[in-house]
Amino acid sequence: MEQLITPYGGELVNLLVSSTRALELKRDAFHLPSLDLNWRQQCDLELLLNGGYAPLTGYLGQADYLSVLHSMRLADGRAWALPVVLQIHETLARSLKLGEPLALRDPEGFMLAVVMVNEIWQADIELEAEQLGRAADAPPKWYVGGAVEGLSLPLRHDFMALRLTPAELRAGFTRLGWRNVIAYPARTQLQRAQYEFILRAAVQNEANLLIHPMAGGDPVESADYFALVRSYQAVIGRFPSATSQLALSPVYVRDGGVRDTLARAIIQRNYGCSHLIVGGEHDAHGQHRRGTDIVQHEDYQRVADHITEIGVGLIPFPRMVYVEERAQFMPLEELPKGARALTLTGAEIQRRLQAGVNIPDWYTFPEVLAEMRRSYPPRDRQGFTVFFTGLSGAGKSTIARALGTRLMEMGGRSVTLLDGDIVRRHLSAELGFSREHRNINVLRIGYVASEITKNRGIAICAPIAPYRNTRRDVRAMIEPLGGFLEVFVATPIETCELRDRKGLYAKARAGLIKEFTGVSDPYEVPERPELSIDTTDLSVDEAVQRILLKLEHEGYLR
């Protein structure tokens, strides 16, 4: 009888040790040098520990590393695409001793594994640049190779029931009598085009389906991630339940190049899959990456032997179009003559979501659309930051307070005022007005505003924020999370000085306050603020009105 595909290299690997050994390692670890792993490193470790990287039983040594880079093979000749190496910093590299263990911990310090240091060497930066497309001018890097003993898989608290190991999935497949299994390692929402192609592939190959979204990143870093997985949970019910399985894979999203595809094929084989769907996700430009283009690329011709050896059938995702008269998706190549084909790019979908415009039923399922709408709400439900900057006495606080009041009156979103004075009292009490301290102060404000924006509130900030670079950093922090409106309160210093509400300009002129902005410390005028407001001839209400109009025009207010 035909069986489930065997793991790559024969045996499934499980590097988790017994509880007795784990206790022993933990006790010794007290004296061990240790390394905190980032998310990407934790993903690699998880795949080592759970056998996703079988037959590897540890991090590659230098001979394997060079061999993988040169020929996509381990030193013993087996096809292997990615250098699974453990990078360490120079100080650690210089202090480690060969033959001694190094403890690996998560960012919170929880001990996950121990690597027996067998080799320490310096990366071949040029070769990595040539083979992996990394920066050719990267600083020196050190690697450690050696066998790994695992105490625990990296701790994850998101969707725990879906995080199944190769052994768990294989056991399930075997119990159900599955033999051919097609993996769909998703990284974007599953739309009808993907759904119909995946089902077709299953029928054509008489195979079962493992819907395996790549969930290797830090979940808290990306709000989209939760919506993505929830939409898969909602849509999995559309697949025949006896023949399909949903699980999350700890694979980290990489570039999708040849090496990446080969590595995924190996990993999916270890997870019990005989076939792998290549492509089908949206790329950065919102187009479907067509697996057919990828697999026909000349790079693939060079690795034909590798693909055969890995033994996983690659199923390229074609360009799927919707044929209205048949109410069905089909590959573009199969489109009947004269038939009208519909497509929508991912970029167009994003635009429609943002504008709150209709997305046609043929494109997506209602349950997926609901999650997408929740994840990418239209602008009038996104958060935003209004960031005032300008000299002391320019009118920032006055306008900010008036704007806050108007926005609260409108309702709908929470409004938080981060005025210079308030922040300096509560968040930055220890800071003065040196360049360094001002930067820390303004970045703190930016950070708080970014959290508020991320959580769909309104942050109104009103520091002097005199330096261009700092303002640029704040913008970069907030823009990916929602709206950002820089308002330059351009009241000239003469007017501010005439107002001199707190008598600070007089003191500054008399030399009693050092480093006073505009007098004895620079104010770098914003180059491209969204708005510039000179309050000399503009009332507070007029200023607020201009900001509200701008927000409305950008779609943040309805």
Ligand SMILES: Nc1ncnc2c1ncn2[C@@H]1O[C@H](COP(=O)(O)OS(=O)(=O)O)[C@@H](OP(=O)(O)O)[C@H]1O
């Ligand atoms: N040396 C010096 N330079 C500028 N401002 C000074 C200084 N010393 C004290 N103050 C008072 O502190 C307020 C500015 O604080 P900020 O936090 O907005 O400044 S900064 O963004 O960190 O540069 C500012 O308040 P506003 O008038 O509300 O802007 C001043 O009252």
Ligand SMILES: Nc1ncnc2c1ncn2[C@@H]1O[C@H](COP(=O)(O)OP(=O)(O)O)[C@@H](O)[C@H]1O
């Ligand atoms: N059109 C205007 N807009 C804002 N403030 C004005 C205006 N006209 C006069 N002012 C006065 O200018 C001063 C500005 O102070 P403030 O708002 O604390 O400035 P900043 O926060 O920029 O230091 C206030 O006393 C305010 O009443």
